[in-house]
Amino acid sequence: MMEKLQKIFADRAALIDYVRALSPELADAPVSQTVGGRQAGAARLAQLDAQSYGSSRNYLDGAVSYLSPYIRHGIVTLNETRNLAIQQGAPKQVEKFVQELAWRDFWQRIYHQSPAKIWRDIEPYKTGYSADHYATELPEDIRQARTPSAAMNFFIKQLIDTGYLHNHARMYLAAYIVHWRHIAWQAGAQFFLTHLLDGDPASNNLSFQWVASTFSNKPYFFNLENLQKFAGSVAPCAAHDNVDFDDSYDALAARLFPHSEALNG
Amino acid sequence: MADLIWLHEDMLRATHPVFAHASDDATAIFIWDDAYFDVAGYSLKRRVFLYETICQLPVDIYRGDMMALLGQLAEAAAAQKIYTGTSPNPALQKIMQELSATHELTQIDDEPFVTLDGPADLKRFFRYWNQARKTAFDVDGAN
């Protein structure tokens, strides 16, 4: 007998209980407030502000769209999102937003072209370290949001509880994992894919490779000043809670990449 | 004989072009494959998001191994043709490949974002963007 599953539920709580029962080994894990389905995706689309996006998108409280889980699973298309964005302003005014949609299209094309490559380093690291320097397991303090950095712990908790992180928070956390903690990008990427509702092997792994420098010309890293500027209104960014980042870019480069001449010029 | 539409996790929309390609009386299904989600490492919240999405679609949800159930469901519906959406995911591609050996399987692309006038240059994003921008600001990515 083929097992046909239930589709109609009294409310969201009943649906969640049903999925918990389908996955008993995960039953005590958190569920996001973000609601699935076309209706919820369309409601997000209706709130799009492609013009404000351009100037505020790098701030954690900026006018980003929160469309990613819907786009990831084809619930909302890049095409319809762009069609709406270009109604909201001239190409110059909505360029940044349309360009971010193109990032997804770009990563998907690479994935389509070489699906098997998605877990491999596309190029060598440009950090002064070779790939075998990086640990392959994600440490427990990262999994449990107990790192020495309050901001990183805040991002990890948010990732686990909501299944979403702002792009800049993803960059910070990925850079922390790879460059401060010397963990291979693959271990960080799998952790993200487990929790992000928009988790996508192409966007996620290739962005991780961009941060790591295996798909870019240099590693991405940040300092406290940058963290405070873009994340300060949302995350705990006080210097005494985030000492690892409290330095100039030159000093951090010397500390993080001591063997790289290019980064310590 | 009705067609079978197989929706997978990359195409969870009732307006996906696959529906226009299959016959009007086609049966549409989604297969809830616990092992597939386990391999991908999906947390409970990802599974809830997907389940909630699928419940709103005109599909029947069956639980089990994707490959095995697709064969059984095609047989049960006496379906000559199976339609699905293209996917870059190697796990889904493998199933599509195996299915094509025994069934007439058609993979339908989702609507495009841009139209390129040559092969995509994927070495770095900005090379690609220089090609894509020519239609990225046009309705339906076509001028």
Ligand SMILES: Cc1cc2nc3c(=O)[nH]c(=O)nc-3n(C[C@H](O)[C@H](O)[C@H](O)COP(=O)(O)OP(=O)(O)OC[C@H]3O[C@@H](n4cnc5c(N)ncnc54)[C@H](O)[C@@H]3O)c2cc1C
């Ligand atoms: C380490 C790291 C991991 C990431 N993992 C994923 C992932 O698993 N899935 C995912 O969809 N995105 C991923 N991104 C890209 C980006 O962070 C998210 O798409 C974005 O933050 C989602 O929020 P939003 O919908 O509010 O985005 P907005 O800024 O409002 O952008 C609109 C849409 O454009 C697309 N988009 C925007 N920026 C990017 C980008 N840089 N790359 C690819 N697509 C983009 C998304 O579909 C997004 O929904 C990752 C980025 C980094 C740095």
